[in-house]
Amino acid sequence: MEARLSSRLDTILEDKVRDIRSGLHGPGYKLPSLRQFAIEQRISKSSAVEIYERLVALELIEARGQKGFFVRRLRGDSRHKSPVNEALALEAPRRGRRSLLKYHPSGGWVDAQLLPSDALRSALREASRAPLSDLMSYSDCQGYLPLRNLLSDRLLRAGIEAGPNEILIADSASMAIDLICRLLLKPGDTVLVDNPTSLDFAALRRLHLANVVGVPFRDGQRDLDKLAELVTRLRPKLYLMASVLHNPTGVNLPAAQAFDLLSILRAASVYVVEDDVYADLAEEPTTRLAALSGLKGVAYVGSFSKTISGGLRCGFISAEPDIIEALATLTLDSSFGLNSLTSIIVFKLLKSGLYRRNLSVLRNSITRMRLEMIRSLREAGFEVPIEPEGGIFVWARWTGAADASLIAETAGKRQVLLATGPSFSPSGDFGQYMRFNCTLAKGTAFWKLFREILADAERSVCKGGA
Incomplete structure (x- = not known):
């Protein structure tokens, strides 16, 4: 039994080391609380403490008092990076592997079916x-x-x-x-x-x-x-x-x-x-x-x-x-x-002349999709503080207890890639915001899954504070 547990902890540790060194969790990324991490990995809190201590010993993370544990800048990495850039770090290793995702509702391109x-x-x-x-x-x-x-x-x-x-x-x-x-x-x-x-x-x-x-x-x-x-x-x-x-x-x-x-x-x-x-x-x-x-x-x-x-x-x-x-x-x-x-x-x-004719159809389609997305986001619990004047993006604020990084991490486990507010900020602001693309975030199946993701993220916050 102890051998199996040790092997399980080693596997979890190796996964976290790989995530940090590959850039999936970049410098400044906040790790889940010990309690939350234990729940997510289905291990005891003492085992979670052991894993975090080993990551600290490897100089991959650091404790910041009551604020929690954060990923450190790797040695030899002198590049200037945004202090909080989770979505960009997620995007980089997966940019060429979208086929592994179920949904990419935050992408910066128009759905190919509309082009x-x-x-x-x-x-x-x-x-x-x-x-x-x-x-x-x-x-x-x-x-x-x-x-x-x-x-x-x-x-x-x-x-x-x-x-x-x-x-x-x-x-x-x-x-x-x-x-x-x-x-x-x-x-x-x-x-x-x-x-x-x-x-x-x-x-x-x-x-x-x-x-x-x-x-x-x-x-x-x-x-x-x-x-x-x-x-x-x-x-x-x-x-x-x-x-x-x-x-x-x-x-x-x-x-x-x-x-x-x-x-x-x-x-x-x-x-x-x-x-x-x-x-x-x-x-x-x-x-x-x-x-x-x-x-x-x-x-x-x-x-x-x-x-x-x-x-x-x-x-x-x-x-x-x-x-x-x-x-x-x-x-x-x-x-x-x-x-x-x-x-x-x-x-x-x-x-x-075909390009000009398609543009008229494309703009009309995007306008309809954008209005539908704003309605769906508001029904799901988001605010849209700035009404977009056109285009494919909706900049929305989550009104629940979970921050955008936790929602994005929860979504990643369900093969959904989200772009969080801090990724769009040179100072790491907008922790409750996300960018959505109305041509990519659509369909009954997506919204059903997304609501489940939001509910899971909210439950994690409640459990972490219990």
Whole structure:
């Protein structure tokens, strides 16, 4: 009996060590209380104490007084990480293994069933008929010229005047932002982001060793007084933000606030990266900083992965000519060119008119799904403090006793991956919040399972406090 118990404890310990060292539980992650851990693992409290003591001895976790046990930063890991980033840590090891999940209701993409698959197949056939020089040769260092000409026309309709020489094609919006950061940042530079902000923006600390600082985002608007104070005190190099369908709240930048925001940033020479990857999902005309500024001090980033295909990686940057030239040189030095085939496919699809027709159907479907999701979340016990103005996301607050990390951990055991509020915050705030995607979180079976997860998480809190 003792041998079997020892083997069982060793197995549990090995699992926890693997979870921590793989990044599944990142630095700052709070472990369950001893009582809760014992219940979850079906072991005695003394056995739970033994496992935690062994994890402390391995310097993987640490006790913080009455607050509980937390994962430590691993030795030799000098990367700057968000203090609480559970959902991002969960996402990383599973990004390529979605087939192991039952549901991924927090993902950042549109459900593939809503995307223009027939139009994409048609564009693929059209692209195969392109001249051999386009299909077989290395691309222009700024990207496929016909697509840049087309993008110039599309940007003009959004009020952004940008010629082909002010546009660079990238293999994704993520690559575009990474290129800008590599060009303009050095380790230790301060970057401002909204708080909350996109998961990609929150990861800058890790990718570029930047000092990432959040600008308070309350009631759908940025705190401009705090922004002015941060700009004066920290002298940031960049401000990464989304004017349209802010991620994760789904609201747009008010026109009146846009002028004041741009004035504050211009006065301090803070360069703006305006991420507009959800632009084509917007239901109403919206102000862009790139349009107000004439691209002076602003780089505008777009993408088609959200509205055509996540597998078709194609994004772009619009900026002043000297910035575009420097980014093109950086692209040439790092990869000797771009993926011209995807650019040809996107060009053929946009020219066909099928893309525009599908967008109307897509927006209508998303609007219906978003309203259904808000209703379902409220019925399940969530609040939606900020009503989204469009897009796929709903930013919701759980009103029960369990925090988002406990709900996410409970969901993970049921093969459901959730994105918790602290993952969207450079300071680890929003502990009761989660981001939901209305095109992925749907169906009677999902909501039945999700309600069970919420009930299990609440019971864990009650048992832990008993």
